[in-house]
Amino acid sequence: MSESRGLLKSHIVKKYWMAFTGLFLILFLTGHLAGNLQLFMSGYAGQLQFNEYAVFMTTNPAVKLLSYVTYLSIIFHAIDGMMISIANKKARPISYAYSRPEKNSIWSSRNMGVLGTIILVYIVVHMQNFWYVYKFGSTPFMMNEAGNAPLLQDGTAVAGGLIENGSVFLNGENVGVAMKDLHTIVVDGFTNPILVGFYVLAMIALGFHLVHGFSSAFQSLGLNHPKYNPIIRKVGYAYAIVVPAIFALIPVYMFFM
């Protein structure tokens, strides 16, 4: 190897980036989960709440900036992870005939690449299911509770308004952008038991990924101290169980409601 420098100059630097992007994505998951909790609200109020939230998430400039950082983090985490996986395999070209890795390490820690791949496939499917449809697909639009007037993005009902190309027209005049009805897309999507099953499986994979990933990120960044290690381990385990479980509960709840 030559005198390499820069962003990925060594295994250890690659691990810093894994840890750094991983911890950022853990923060992202927390925010995403908080938003998703609105799906537990029922009736028209819940539908309106969620659709207004969708408008906020797609129009607020700060949120937009954060979303780009999130996309970059996911892509970087995946590519960096693949590079590390290749280096891992290269370091032992001939494997043992008989090995007992379960004697010295947890399963998650040895299968981060496989778990990550499942999560990456899930992210692509998930983006197609909702993000792509919301942005580019043909979505239904949000109406007022009586169902006779379309809503603008700010939530005002336009009596007698007509929707064309995503905008509301009143007497031939464009009065604003119509609020899309993402809630109905989500509700419709989770009537499919295969999709619900896939989402649950992906969240189990995420849980196992986090069981190792959470505390491992701290170790990679050199944050290892007898005073804080037990806290990091306990919070990591709790996070790895609770967050994916609530994520998985949402499609299951919607399927049965």
Place this chain on the structure above:
Amino acid sequence: MAAEKGMNITLKVWRQKNGQSKGALETYQINDVSPDSSFLEMMDALNDQIIMKDGSPVVFDHDCREGICGSCSMYINGQPHGPARLVTTCQLHMREFKDGETIYVEPFRAKAFPVIKDLVVDRSALDRIQHAGGYISVNTSGNTQDANAIPIEKEKADKAFDAATCIGCGACVAACKNASASLFMSAKISQYALLPQGQVEAKNRVLAMVKQAEEEGFGPCSNTGACEIECPKGISLENIARMNREYLSASLTSK
């Protein structure tokens, strides 16, 4: 002393003529093994048995046979230095196994540890990591300073000593799913990083040793913790975190 009942053991031992040839597991039966004999004594008895039949004895590394030289290796029943904790193969006793058990014996496997013959691998890659930066420069011109003249915090001195107990056997590499030398390297970095004498060359040390380890073909660290569990000297993962910190600060400030 009353005669103890000997154990009957089936061995599946990796036999490989040299670095170029392809090896394979070969099966041997050895009977009446004393439960109090060490694993290496059992291997000696096996070799006697093989030699008596005009066979070629199994070649394996050993030297002090008291757990301090780091020569013995062997991947025994799926774990480096066998199933017991905090011991090297020479201190592993046959009583750790069951009568009638089949035991797999393989060399430490890593790209950086090429097989020389049978169970002997070339571990000089670890020496080269050490040479790259695992030292301090001391003036020995006749007025050498007493190391004890510098006051050192007891806790730090203890941690440096703990790191220095690494015997460089390579069990960490053998146990790691990525054949990473991180535990070895971090112990060698920590034993100096914790002491004032080690500060002069600290930055170059960590950069040079990490670079050398990669050039030797050792893998990245996945923080599985397997190395710490299998290390016969109980070297702590804390050392790897310290190496990561040292490397971060050295990388950010190096020219």
